[in-house]
Amino acid sequence: MRDVAVLGVGLHPFGKFEDKSVTQLCREATEAALGDAGLAWTDVQAISAASSRFSGGKGWGLNGNDVVDDMGRTGIPVFNLSAGCAAGGNAFNIGWTLVASGLHDCVLVVGGEKMPKGFIQTSGVDEETDLEYLRQLCVGMPGPAFWAALCRRRMEDFGTTDEDLARIAVKAHQLSAHNPNARFRNEFTLEEVLASPMVSDPLHLYEICPVSDGAAAAVLCSAEMARKHTTKPVWVASSAVATAGFDDGCPNGLGTVVPPADRTLHSEASVAVSRALESAGVAPGELDLVELQDNTVFYELAFPEDWGLCQPGEAERLVEKGETLPTGRLPINPSGGFLSFGEATTAMGVFQVCELAWQLRGEAGARQVPGARLGLGQTLGLGGNGTAVVLKT
């Protein structure tokens, strides 16, 4: 495999954009990424796009084709990847593979979304053969209640308090206040987070990510091409994809097998991360920063432990001591994370790549992780999809 550089990145700010199509959001992100790379649209040799479930894509998730139609048809190959909220990470993995394999020298990875109102619905299938449909019909356990149950179990296991949870939301917005691309940029006090409406006990409104419109793009290229355009490239140290194991015990659908005692929930995430770290030759402790999928504050406690970044039961204290801030020993989500951006599902894996690239170049301003050289991004999505990427200077 060849070395692959992230030559340019671009983000459309996140928010609600009634007057823009998802294709327009993707165009602005693509133009920003091409401009950042110093390349023209006609330099792009292939597209790896995340398939949107909610908008554009000709109703078939063909969002990469929409981008080509919009930017101008050059006859390049287009790959549309579906993986729920992990689609952006999946698209990145395929884009990286296309360049690393030597098949193409310059590939555009793009994801964008215009989200419907309300919290993310799980399945889109209204049939009694669909387990997520049955789960909502017979039990009534939408996404936030699922997250709340995982979170409650942690509270039982480790004595996590309401304040421990709220502190993570406070930290997220302390950082998003410095991120012009974030949707929610107001800082909150601990009391304000705890006073926000209870969505699903123990999770409050400000402790759960809402949905947003947004788009993200990255231009990947060969080392030879990168050196013609920059003296300080950001490199892809590794990219990995996984799906959930049979017996990880994550309570999806109506039922699953009771897992072995030592199994981590969301094995799609932990396996993708361990594969990425292994193939990058990186020990968990060497990472300078992590952008992880914080659909809820719970994941910012559980994931670092699942992945060996800290000890089980230690995460609450790290947050309390400020160790997850950019200046701490385990900086997590310096972008402000999903909590501050809201989730534009299929854009998120590429959104994380944008933030990692800015951090590794030292361009993240007031949220900069000092001296960042090695960063991890991670997504997970419907169907048990997980992705991880390690970028380095």
Place this chain on the structure above:
Amino acid sequence: MSSNEQIPVVEGLFAETAAGPRLLGSRCRSCNTPYFPRSPACHHPVCTRSEVDDTAFGPRGKLWSWAVQNYPPPPPARFDEPYVPYTVGVVDLEDGLRVVGRMSVDDAKSLRAGVEVELAIEPLCHDEQGREVMSWAFRPL
């Protein structure tokens, strides 16, 4: 408007048997893996034979975790108006199944991980004809 008539929210998922309420699933004849709802095949990755038998699961288990549904859930979830928050649980049955279901409790604050629970068939809501729409639930013992 109201009647004592009861209908299941979905046919074929649970039953009131002579021994009490049970969930209707399958178990693999070869590797013993349990499934709920019924599964036409075994999905264990290293199971080479895929012969499953109809199996009734329950009634006893331990509460793994729970959550309160504080806001009215979106469709297809069903509830009576005015909306009253309810508790959902994740229960590890003695049969080796981890199952989700409503918790039959007035106050979730009384719950703890690991408490013994028992399967019950309880009303979820009422339909347009006033019939009780039934689903499975778990009662702390």
